[in-house]
Amino acid sequence: MKRLLIALFCILSLPVFAQEPTPTIEEATDSEAFSPGEMILHHIGDAHEWHFATIGDEAEHGTHITIPLPIIAYQPGKGLSVFSSSNLAEGKVYNGLKLEHEHLEAEDGGKVYDFSITKNVASLLLSAALLLGIFFTVASGYKKNHGGAPRGVQSFFEVLIVFIRDEVGKKAIGPKYERYMPYLLTIFFFIWFNNLLGLMPGAANLTGNIAVTMTLALMTLLITLASSNKNYWAHIFATPGVPKALLPIMIPVELIGVLVKPFSLMVRLFANITAGHIVILSFISLIFIFKSVLISPVSLAFGLFINVLELLVAILQAYIFTLLTAMYIGGAVEDHHDADLQIGGGHQADEAHAHGH
Amino acid sequence: MPPLVTPELGLIFWQLVIFLIVLFLLAKFAWKPILTSLKQREDSIEGALRMADQAKLEMQELRAGNEKLLADARLERDRIIKEATTLANQLIEQAKNKANEEGGRMIVQAREAIQNEKNAALAEVKNTAAQLSIDIAERILRRELTDTDSQKELVNSYLKDVKLN
Numbered sequence: 001m002k003r004l005l006i007a008l009f010c011i012l013s014l015p016v017f018a019q020e021p022t023p024t025i026e027e028a029t030d031s032e033a034f035s036p037g038e039m040i041l042h043h044i045g046d047a048h049e050w051h052f053a054t055i056g057d058e059a060e061h062g063t064h065i066t067i068p069l070p071i072i073a074y075q076p077g078k079g080l081s082v083f084s085s086s087n088l089a090e091g092k093v094y095n096g097l098k099l100e101h102e103h104l105e106a107e108d109g110g111k112v113y114d115f116s117i118t119k120n121v122a123s124l125l126l127s128a129a130l131l132l133g134i135f136f137t138v139a140s141g142y143k144k145n146h147g148g149a150p151r152g153v154q155s156f157f158e159v160l161i162v163f164i165r166d167e168v169g170k171k172a173i174g175p176k177y178e179r180y181m182p183y184l185l186t187i188f189f190f191i192w193f194n195n196l197l198g199l200m201p202g203a204a205n206l207t208g209n210i211a212v213t214m215t216l217a218l219m220t221l222l223i224t225l226a227s228s229n230k231n232y233w234a235h236i237f238a239t240p241g242v243p244k245a246l247l248p249i250m251i252p253v254e255l256i257g258v259l260v261k262p263f264s265l266m267v268r269l270f271a272n273i274t275a276g277h278i279v280i281l282s283f284i285s286l287i288f289i290f291k292s293v294l295i296s297p298v299s300l301a302f303g304l305f306i307n308v309l310e311l312l313v314a315i316l317q318a319y320i321f322t323l324l325t326a327m328y329i330g331g332a333v334e335d336h337h338d339a340d341l342q343i344g345g346g347h348q349a350d351e352a353h354a355h356g357h
Numbered sequence: 358m359p360p361l362v363t364p365e366l367g368l369i370f371w372q373l374v375i376f377l378i379v380l381f382l383l384a385k386f387a388w389k390p391i392l393t394s395l396k397q398r399e400d401s402i403e404g405a406l407r408m409a410d411q412a413k414l415e416m417q418e419l420r421a422g423n424e425k426l427l428a429d430a431r432l433e434r435d436r437i438i439k440e441a442t443t444l445a446n447q448l449i450e451q452a453k454n455k456a457n458e459e460g461g462r463m464i465v466q467a468r469e470a471i472q473n474e475k476n477a478a479l480a481e482v483k484n485t486a487a488q489l490s491i492d493i494a495e496r497i498l499r500r501e502l503t504d505t506d507s508q509k510e511l512v513n514s515y516l517k518d519v520k521l522n
Contacts, residue, residue, distance in 0.1 A: 045360060046368065072367075101360070114367045121371040128379045135387035142394035147401060161391060181392060182384035190376065211364035215372040274361070 036285035044205045044277045047102050047119040048085040052202045064089075069122055073097055073104055074113040085116070120212070123204035127194050135189070164188050164322060172326035176333050180326070183223060187216060188322040195273060195314030199307065207317075208273035210266065217262035220325045224261075228332035261328050265321055272317050276310040489519055 049066045056062025068086035075081070078096075087094035096107045104114040117125075134153065141154035150158045164185055169177035194207045206212055234240075236254040238247070283303040287296050493515050497508070 041361065046365060103360070114365065115370060116367055117371075118365075118368065120368055121375075124371060124375050128375050131379055132382055132387075135383055135391075139387040139390045142391055146394065147398055158391075158395070162395065165392070165395075178392075182388045183380065185388050186376075186380045186383050190379065209368060210362050211366075211368035212372050214364050215369050215376065219373075219376070270362075 034285075034288045036282065036289060039285065040278055040281045043281055044208055044274055045102060046204070046209060048088065048099060048104070048116055050119050050122060050202075050204075067122075069119065070117045071097070071104070072115040072117065074115060075106060076111055076113075078110075119204045120206050120209055123194070123197060123206050124212075127190070127197055127206070130197075131186075131189055131193060160188075161185060168319075168323050168326045172323060173330040173333060177326075180223070180227075180329050183219075184322050184326055187220075187325060188318050191216070191269065191321050192315055192318035195318060196311070198273060198277070199310055199314065205274065205277055207269055208277055210270050213266045213270040216269070216321070217266035220265060220328060221259075221262040223325075224328045224332045225258075227329060229335075231334060232332045261324070265324055269317055269321055272313055276306065276313055280306050280310070493519075 048071060049068050051064060051066045053065045054062050055065070066089075068084045068089075070082060071085050071088065072080065072082050073095075075096075081095045081097070083094060088097065088099045091098065093107055097112065098105055098107055104112050104116065106112045134157070138154050138157050141151060145151055145154070149155075165177070165181060168188075169181050169184055173180055191207055194212075197203050198205050198207060236258065237251055239250050239254060242250050280303050283299045283306065286299045287293070493512070496515065497511065
C-alpha cells in the first residue's frame with residue numbers, strides 16, 4: 001500500500017509540474033495586459049524583498065507594501081557588500097549592482113555571488129525560529145511533566161513524534177533507527193512547517209524551491225552514503241542473483257540508482273509544492289483573465305478546494321520525504337539484502353505474496 | 358535553464374547553514390530529551406503492566422493455595438468428626454456391654470445370696486421344728502400319759518404355746 005501511494009504521487013506530481021508553466025510563459029510576452037504567467041512565476045519564485053501587496057496600478061508606480069531585506073553580495077576583487085534591498089528597488093543601481101528579474105548582477109558584467117537574505121531565507125529563518133520555539137516548548141513539557149501524561153502542545157506533537165519513530169524509523173531502518181531519529185524528525189517537521197507556511201498569503205514558497213529541496217536531498221544522500229555498510233555496496237557491485245556477464249550493465253544502473261533516489265526526493269517535493277501554488281494562483285488568475293467578477297465564485301471554490309488539498313499534501317509530502325529518506329538509510333544499514341525495496345514490511349509482504357500462490 | 362529549476366547558490370548556502378543549526382539544536386535540546394522521556398515512560402508503563410500481571414498470577418496462586426488449604430482442613434475436620442463418632446459409639450457400646458455384664462453378674466450373686474438365705478432359713482425352720490417336736494415329745498413323755506383326753510389337752514396346750522412363724 002505504501003509503495004503504491006508513493007508510486008502514485010511520483011506519477012501524479014511530474015506531469016503537473018511539466019504542464020503548468022508552459023502556457024503561462026507564452027502569455028508573459030504581452031506586457032500591457034495582465035500576465036498570469038509572470039504573476040505566478042513572481043509568486044512562486046524567490047525575491048530580494050518581501051512584497052505583500054501593491055495599492056494602485058503597478059505600471060503607474062502604485063504604493064508597494066514591502067519589507068526590504070538585506071542584500072549580501074560577494075564580488076571577486078571588490079569584496080563583500082551588504083545593504084538594504086530598497087536601494088535596488090525599481091531597477092535602481094547601487095554599489096555597481098542591479099536586480100535583473102530578481103537576479104543580482106554587476107553593472108560591469110563581473111561575477112557576483114549572491115548570499116542575500118532573500119524572501120526564502122527570511123522565511124527559512126522564521127520557520128527555524130518556529131521549529132526551535134515549538135519543540136523547545138515540547139521538550140520542556142517532558143521535563144516539567146516528567147513521567148506523566150502529555151499536556152497541551154506536547155500531546156499534539158507527541159503523536160507525530162511517536163508515529164515518525166514507530167512507523168517510519170523503526171519499520172524502515174530497523175534496529176539501528178535511534179541514530180537517525182533526530183534527522184528524520186527534523187526533516188519531517190521542517191518540511192511540514194514550511195509547506196504550511198508556504199500556504200499562507202504573502203508567504204515564501206520555500207519547500208517549492210529547487211535549491212531547498214536539493215539541499216535536503218543531498219543531506220539524505222550524504223547520510224545514506226556515510227552510514228552504508230558492505231552489504232549496500234555488494235548489492236551495487238555484485239547484485240545477488242545476477243549473472244556475472246550482466247554486471248557491466250548492472251553496475252552503472254545501480255550507481256545511477258544511488259543518485260536517482262535523492263534526485264527523485266528533490267523533484268517530488270519541489271514539484272508537488274510548486275504545482276499546488278501554481279494551481280491555486282491559476283484559479284485566482286482566472287478572475288483577471290476573464291476580467292469578470294462573475295467568475296470569482298468558481299475561482300474561489302476551486303482555489304479553496306486546492307488549498308485544502310494542499311494542507312493534506314503538506315503533511316503527506318513531509319511524510320513521504322521522511323519515509324523515503326528512512327528507507328534509503330534503512331537500505332544502507334541493512335545486514336541482509338533479501339527484499340528489492342528495503343522497506344521494513346518487505347518480509348511480511350514477500351511472505352504474503354508467497355502464500356498467495 | 359528557466360529560473361524556477363535553477364538552484365540559487367545563496368539559498369543553498371543559507372538552507373544548509375540554517376538547517377544544520379536547527380538540526381543540531383533540535384537534536385540536542387529537543388529530540389534527545391523527548392525521545393528519552395518517551396522511552397522511559399513506555400518502559401515504566403510496560404514494567405507496571407508486567408508487574409500487574411505477575412501480581413495477578415501470584416494472587417491466583419495464593420487463592421488456589423488457600424482453597425487447597427481450606428479443602429484439606431474440611432477433609433481433616435470430617436475425618437476427625439467421623440473418628441470421634443466411631444470412638445464414642447464404641448465407648449457407649451462398651452459401657453453398655455459392661456453394664457449388662459455387671460447387672461447380670463449382680464443378679465446372679467443376688468440370686469445366690471437369696472438361695473443361701475432361703476436354705477439357711479429352711480434349715481433353721483427344720484431345726485426349730487425338730488427341736489420343738491423333740492421338746493413336745495419330751496414333755497409328753499415326761500408327764501405320764503394317763504388318759505387320752507388329758508393327753509390331747511396337753512398337746513393342744515403345747516401347740517397353743519408354739520408360735521408357728
